[in-house]
Amino acid sequence: MTIRFRLNGVDTDIEADPDTPLLTVLRGHLGLTGPHFGCGAGECGACNVLIGDHAVTSCDTPLWSIADKDITTIEGLGSVERPHALQRAFIAEQALQCGYCLSGIMMSAAALLKRNSNPTSTEIKAALDRNLCRCGSHNRMVRAILRAAAEMRAS
């Protein structure tokens, strides 16, 4: 069946089994490379995207559940020409090692900044607690998010 949703601001129709995981649709049918597969069980957050204003693991979100909803991936957050404050801040802080978990973490951070423009370190850590990072780049990422929040408040 056909499921319609908005992906990064663009109306999108997908013809697929409604139980297909959203991540499979994003990476397979739509050819995006931002959201990553890590566990397939919603346990690591490497596949996080925004559904509306909320960060959600896309690997265990069935396609049917996002009908008519707004989906944002890292590709929709910003571009090289028009980077999001988070993208600028992660570059400035060199806030990663391997970066595989990064897009999911940035989407969790984007969701946090939508509801809290001035988060503390503790609030940021709480918001990222369902995202795993194995390289140990956590503190840099928290610094990058604080920097992005400050920049967004100033502008």
Added chain:
Amino acid sequence: MVVSPGKVEIGQGIVTALAQIAADELDVDIARVQMVRASTSASPNEGVTSGSLSVQHSGRAIRFACAEIRQIFLDAAAERLGVDPAVLAVNDGVISGPGNISTSYWELANEISLDRDATAATPPKSSAQRTLAGQSLQRLDIPDKVFGRPRFIHDSPLPGLLHGRILRPELSQAKLVALNEERARKVDGLVAIVRDGNFTGVVCETEPGAEAALAALRKGANWAQGETLPDEEDIAEWLKRQPAVSTVIADKKAAAPVAKARTVKRQYHRPYIAHGSIAPSCAMAQWDGDLVRIWTHSQGVYLLRSDLVMVLKMPRENIIVEHMESAGCYGHNGADDVALDAALLAKAVPGRPVRVLWSRADEMSHAPFGAAMTIEVEADLDASGEIVGWRHSIWGNGHTARPGRADQPALLAATELATPFPRAISVDPPAAVGGGSDRNSVPLYDFPSWHIECHRLTTMPIRTSALRTLGAHGNVFAVESFLDELAFERGEDPVEFRLRHLSDIRSRDVIEAAARRAEWKPAKADGTGYGIGFSRYKNTGAYCAAVAEVEVGEDIRVRKLTLAVDVGEAINPDGVINQIEGGAIQATSWVLKERVRFDTTRITSNSWTEYPILRFSEVPDVDVEIISRPEVDSVGAGEAAHGPVTAAIANAVFDALGVRLRHLPITRDRLIAAMELS
């Protein structure tokens, strides 16, 4: 400027550090340096990217090669301009001299052939002449990753790509007794089911199809139990009862022996530890007649190829192995295994590329683990309680079974074929490259005598190979915990006690710097504690000291880690700090959380729920000081922090509660059990 190193990016930023070295030596803007991924078709064979050696090895080679290239161009420019090469200078590739004469690398490029062997005859710049070394340049790979552009092997689009999955049993080394393929064959887009003995996989046009076919195949598979695994609760003692090869690692006799009054003996243990990369292992392969091309995130493309030659029974020139990035790599994980999986599946679909992706469960149960270790340390004390003798014994499996090192392959699928290769039993690298089980077992302290021995198991029911630091993690935990116990018994401050036994200046400097930075020793509140740990990685690499601040309440929490590190010349200081921070946080996760779980038939910790790692809310603050020594050759930073941080946390927990935990991980349950005993 194209640089094609044999070392590979595994999330450590090495490509940027190497580009920095090349740009520095050539006098060009770093933006002109294009780094090419390692491939057996074009790159030098630099073995494996491991052991924190990439800047030492590849960096040195690039430095010499680029110095020579610069000189070749200077000589050509001098001839063209009719001046002495000594009066010429290079600025971003433009070669100029007195009286506004100038030419450039690009003008001369057509006249000069670099198709020659480097001679290492041209001396590179001194550290004072370099302009980029020592600067924290931004990493070259980060923009792609921040914008979600394809960078990882998982993201790489190849035309006509098929998707493969491997059917692996949950039971350890199980035998496939029967396989009903009927339901899998009905899956839309199925292209092939490949079976060779116990090795079974599916190839499908789509990824969901491959998953569906695998699920169907799993239902139709009947496995017979394989090898029995040891009792997890008894593992520390089990290791000591196994057949082993025993080796004396070091034996130092006292110049003037002093009689011992008594002996103190303690036993420490670390469990099997999983790599737990966030990305499951992945590879692509494509056959073209009798040639096969393989894309892999292996740490050593040539070494992997050597093993593929044995399994595929093909000449090496018919196998091209090319590196692509994956998530962070902390040692010999499933990267090489999945490359063979992909080659075997792709063989069934000639001409078409196949990407094979492991499941999270396979990643956590079939990839090799870091070896469990039991370590006994004994000190002879004289009448005044001073250390006059020291003994250290290690039991466990070897710490490497990497591909390309033995006369049999080390790849998982090779053991599953109808005509199988035996499973490669892990060995230990020689002492000259830092050893394995014995890594960091020889004390850095000025004890008058010592005897170190290692008992490497010759059986291996649980597969082990290289994980970050090899045996150094366990050995530093044991040595530095034991020193703390001895200092406490004497009522001495643990920092002072270490310094009193340490004459080496660089060792003393990192300990003093870490202690000073942490304001050692802060007054402690109830339930908080402070501990220190120190080592020089491999006894030849980076010096690192760590001070841990812990808080023990409902749970054990590491609040802060303060580290001092000396890597000699720091090429990219922020890269060094990033590696030390990352190592410190990963070690905190190992100490507080990690332990591969198993019953007698299978590995049970095959998900993030069963194998938890440190989360954001549990991560300590990490503060790093680099002791800069630009005049001293660089050594790697990637493995320096794990041992010292582990010991510092264990010592801080003791400082907080007065209870000594000698088995990792240090968990609340174990703490409660130890308190009840004491």
